[in-house]
Amino acid sequence: MTAPFGARLRQAMDDRGQLCVGIDPHASLLSAWGLGDDIAGLTTFSRTVVEALADRVAVLKPQAAFFERFGSKGVAVLEQCVADARAAGALVVMDAKRGDIGSTMAAYAEAFLDGGSPLFSDALTVSPYLGFGALKPAVDLARKNGCGLFALALTSNPEGASVQRAVGAEGRTVAQSVLAQLAAENAGVQPLGSFGAVVGATLTDVDEADLAINGPLLAPGVGAQGATMADIPRVFGRSARNVVPSVSRDVLKHGPSVQGLRDAAQRFVDEVRTAVA
Numbered sequence: 482m483t484a485p486f487g488a489r490l491r492q493a494m495d496d497r498g499q500l501c502v503g504i505d506p507h508a509s510l511l512s513a514w515g516l517g518d519d520i521a522g523l524t525t526f527s528r529t530v531v532e533a534l535a536d537r538v539a540v541l542k543p544q545a546a547f548f549e550r551f552g553s554k555g556v557a558v559l560e561q562c563v564a565d566a567r568a569a570g571a572l573v574v575m576d577a578k579r580g581d582i583g584s585t586m587a588a589y590a591e592a593f594l595d596g597g598s599p600l601f602s603d604a605l606t607v608s609p610y611l612g613f614g615a616l617k618p619a620v621d622l623a624r625k626n627g628c629g630l631f632a633l634a635l636t637s638n639p640e641g642a643s644v645q646r647a648v649g650a651e652g653r654t655v656a657q658s659v660l661a662q663l664a665a666e667n668a669g670v671q672p673l674g675s676f677g678a679v680v681g682a683t684l685t686d687v688d689e690a691d692l693a694i695n696g697p698l699l700a701p702g703v704g705a706q707g708a709t710m711a712d713i714p715r716v717f718g719r720s721a722r723n724v725v726p727s728v729s730r731d732v733l734k735h736g737p738s739v740q741g742l743r744d745a746a747q748r749f750v751d752e753v754r755t756a757v758a
């Protein structure tokens with residue numbers, strides 16, 4: 482039986498360091514790597530990232546959009562990418578940001594969190610903006626299959642605040658409500674719950690108490706969006722050890738050299754270790 486995602490993530494971060502590398506095959510990166518903006522380029526790009534990093538970084542996070550833009554052939558590349566990355570030892574967080582009414586959410590959950598699915602991943606990013614309760618089918622399937630979820634709470638983009646910082650009837654922000662419901666899912670779990678939040682490393686004013694969800698905190702925004710690893714303790718305070726900083730473009734720009742990708746990832750691992758120590 483597979484250990485819960487939170488326990489597997491804790492172990493992976495202890496062994497390999499606190500880093501998630503995003504696999505985001507932007508057209509501009511494909512071009513910079515000397516590849517075509519086509520299926521052949523997508524295949525070479527994702528294979529190279531997996532070859533370079535899946536045996537050494539804790540988490541790889543394919544961004545589904547960059548594969549989906551090529552249609553079914555792109556999705557086939559994504560399926561292979563996920564399978565290869567998992568086989569090489571990385572935990573895979575599928576960044577697909579799914580969220581819908583409960584009955585449809587059940588189908589999204591099956592697509593990514595059912596062991597028989599070609600896109601089976603260790604965890605999935607989800608949007609709680611149809612109501613956190615609508616995510617229940619995904620919560621249930623994730624728990625059953627040792628998977629995790631990362632719910633969007635305080636995203637790294639400046640536009641997110643208009644929704645996420647809005648104050649609801651009970652006097653707390655939407656983000657606070659999402660974080661509290663994640664904390665409830667993780668209550669009492671050791672060493673770390675499996676139900677995480679997406680909280681940008683770019684943020685300036687976050688209440689440390691809200692982040693104590695006993696679950697992982699996926700922190701995009703390091704690198705191209707302007708945050709650095711030094712921001713991790715500033716933003717996350719006492720929860721910094723549960724943070725998985727996520728970097729896509731600022732690692733990927735060092736390809737197609739396998740060694741270049743490895744060196745870039747290692748620099749970020751070293752930087753976050755120093756910052757969080």
Ligand SMILES: O=c1ccn([C@@H]2O[C@H](COP(=O)(O)O)[C@@H](O)[C@H]2O)c(=O)[nH]1
Pocket residue numbers: 503505544576635636637638679680681701702703704705706727728729730731
């Ligand atoms: O709040 C969020 C949630 C998700 N993302 C995703 O992370 C990567 C960031 O890429 P970089 O190149 O490191 O900027 C991308 O896939 C986003 O969709 C985010 O940035 N912020």
